[in-house]
Amino acid sequence: MRRLYVLAVKEVKELIRDRYVLFSVILAPLLVLPLLLGVSYLAVREAGGALEKAIRELPGNVAVVLEDPGDEMALEVARRLGARVEASVEEAIARYPAVVVLHSNFTKNILEGKPATVTITSRVERPYSLVEVAVVTFLAQGLRDVVSIVLMERFNVDPRLIRTPVIVESKVLYKGELLEGSRLAQLYILNMGLAFIIFILGVIALQVGTLSMGIERESRTLELLLMLPISRVELIAGKVLGVSTISLMGFASFLVGLSITILLAPVLFAEGFEGIQQPQTTMQWSPIGLIEAFRTTSVTSVVAVVASIAVAMISTTIVGILVGVLLAGDIRGALVSGSYVALILAIPLMVEMMGLSLPTPLQIAFITSPMYPPFKTAQMIVFGETGLATAYAIATLINVTMLLAITVLMVKSERLIYGIRLRKPRVET
């Protein structure tokens, strides 16, 4: 019993006094979830607030254009939507955030069991945020509901008897250009896909970066490395190059795994889940959608996407090396601290993958994350926001330079090479 106690005390003391254990076992688990929760909460709150406001303001803010101004049901739908009737889309869209066009033969089609067609044209300012896209979805749903009500109250028809009363096409006015809704969906998929790629690759790169320093530490080759007749920047560049090769191999193997999953999933779940409906949305994320989005996007955007992936990988690797120097005493320590730091730094990308944007103060805070500014740069280029793209590109540049400088300084630091602890000066006897 006594011996057990002594052993346990030894274990606790040895572990808890280790800087690496302290981070990976105590500090990181403490931070990760609250941080993720906090950031998600702020992002969702902002998105929710914006959505609510948009929906609240919607009724008086929608214009309806009737292709057949005498159509009875169309007129009723417009009235119940609380919308103003305008003559043409071109004029109306300048003054209203959304214009609904009810096409001709509206009543006739519905009563004959054929779907009536509706086009919603909406103005969006930030199409990379799910909020504005959600407004369009909301409007489409509202329209369907109103049509059902009108059918019931005015025409005494049970709307459930009609399979698809209305088909809604959506168009988007973005930066003075009228885009098909499907085009927006593609850009959107590209956006989320990019966040996903950078997230996965970033996590891999950070882990491999930390790992490579953990290996140097554990095999005591750090001094050999530092004595080499090359500059510190070259040393780190060489490491980044080697580590990136491994990271890309890791990413490739992830992609293979993903492909297997995608090919296998429909086979395994061929029956579907009973009682669970597939969400019907064009916004669905799929690798095929991603490839399609890539195919239909401008060369500039594709270059931006590829460059942002490369930059994110490089700067994340540098962070990995830095984390390795600071927090990895050996290989296992490197793996654990690398994973946690990767998770923390990837939080803004997780938020973007949910289709949300960070509130501005958080965006500024996460400018220091190695993955976020390159992602935002590419995102802004894809969505044609030149000004913001430039701002994020500058942030990326500053970020990488700073990271490199800090890492060079840290690598040189004798305290980090030899793990010197600065204790209070003791009186020598």
Place this chain on the structure above:
Amino acid sequence: MDPGEPLLSVVNIVKRFGGVTAVNRVSFDVRAGEVFCLVGPNGAGKTTTLRIIAGLIEPDEGYVVFEGRRQPWGPDVRRLIAYIPEDAGVYRNLTGFEYLEIMARLYLGERWEDAVRRAAEISGLGVRLRDKIGGYSRGMKRRLLLAGALMINPRLLVLDEPTAGLDVTHATAMRRMILDYVRGSGAAAVVSSHNMLEVSYMCDRVSLINRGVIVESGHPRELLERYRVENLEEVFVRVTGGGL
């Protein structure tokens, strides 16, 4: 350069870690073609001194000059220095040949192939050079490291207890290699050691260090005569008053 001029000068270096003064006003010169030894008990400050010479630690006071150039040194000076730390590690998943090739290419550029051939010979590891270093014995690792260090034609060798943990045969061979290199190339070597026998065998000059302070210096034979004793261990006991 004037032959009398020292290749390496260590001037009044001081290094403190918290309350411990690891190195306290240590000074010495090393000339070309000379093996200089730093001898002292555990914790005397040998490793710290060598790390300062290698440029991996900055002294709190004093400075180091090599070939007329003061620290900190850039890659051009580091190219001329080979440092083997006391517990130097190896890349376990590289083969001996791969390690030598990498080092030769980094230090010598185009002229690497000859150097690797030479190093392979010096190391005496033969076909084992094709194996991963992780499987080498301690002595084999040290031989590989030394061969790699000599291969780059350093002007200064900094060796921290190069023979620690080696058997007599291996230790003797290693000393031979170091001496031959220094005599043949006119380079300088700074070697730390506990082993007094080793010191009398290979050192041209020796400084005894205790608690960070150099307490005695001279040629090994000179010291024996000065203290009228049989071996260097006794000199050490005399100098430190027996208490380490």
